[in-house]
Amino acid sequence: MNSAPQRKLQLIDRAAHSFWFHVAFATNDQEHINQHFGSCKALAVYGLDDAQAGLVEVIQFNPTIAGHDQGKLMARYQALENCAAVYxxxxxxxxxxxxxxxxxQPVKVSAGMSIHQALIELHQQLLDGPRGWLAKAMKHQDSNTSHKQQLNALLDDEW
Incomplete structure (x- = not known):
C-alpha cells in the first residue's frame, strides 16, 4: 500500500526559512488539535520565533490506510523531519x-485545544524563557546555527 502523504501544501515564504523551529499539530480541520498521531488526517506545520508564528505547510495523509500499518507511521515520521515537536x-x-x-518531542494535549492557543503558549514561553522540551529544542537550534556559522567561515577562507 502507498503510505506516502496524499497531498502536501507547502507555503513558499522567505520568512518561513528564518523561523527558529517548526512544530506540527495533528488536526482534521487546521484549527484544532483533535487527532491521534497514528491516524491523523493531516499535520499542520508552523514555524515560530520570538516575533511571529506562521503556517509553513499542511500535509494530508491517505485516509484509506487503516490500523497500525508501519508504512502509515513512516509517512508521519518523515513529515516531521524538520519539527521540534508534534502536538x-x-x-x-x-x-x-x-x-x-x-x-x-511528542506533546499530548486535550482534544479540541486550538492550534492558535498552543501557538500563543509557545510564543509566551519563548518570551519568558523556554522550559522543558522547548529549552532543549532551542539549545539544539543554537548549536546547529553555531555549526553552520563555523562551516560558512571555513568555506569563506582562502584555500
Whole structure:
C-alpha cells in the first residue's frame, strides 16, 4: 500500500526559512488539535520565533490506510523531519520512542485545544524563557546555527 502523504501544501515564504523551529499539530480541520498521531488526517506545520508564528505547510495523509500499518507511521515520521515537536491527542508508545530518538518531542494535549492557543503558549514561553522540551529544542537550534556559522567561515577562507 502507498503510505506516502496524499497531498502536501507547502507555503513558499522567505520568512518561513528564518523561523527558529517548526512544530506540527495533528488536526482534521487546521484549527484544532483533535487527532491521534497514528491516524491523523493531516499535520499542520508552523514555524515560530520570538516575533511571529506562521503556517509553513499542511500535509494530508491517505485516509484509506487503516490500523497500525508501519508504512502509515513512516509517512508521519518523515513529515516531521524538520519539527521540534508534534502536538496530538494520543500517541502509541512505539511512536513516542521513535520520535524521541529522532529529536521530535511528542506533546499530548486535550482534544479540541486550538492550534492558535498552543501557538500563543509557545510564543509566551519563548518570551519568558523556554522550559522543558522547548529549552532543549532551542539549545539544539543554537548549536546547529553555531555549526553552520563555523562551516560558512571555513568555506569563506582562502584555500
Amino acid at each position: 496530538c491527542n494520543a500517541i502509541g508508545p512505539s511512536a513516542v520512542g521513535h520520535l524521541l530518538a529522532t529529536g521530535v
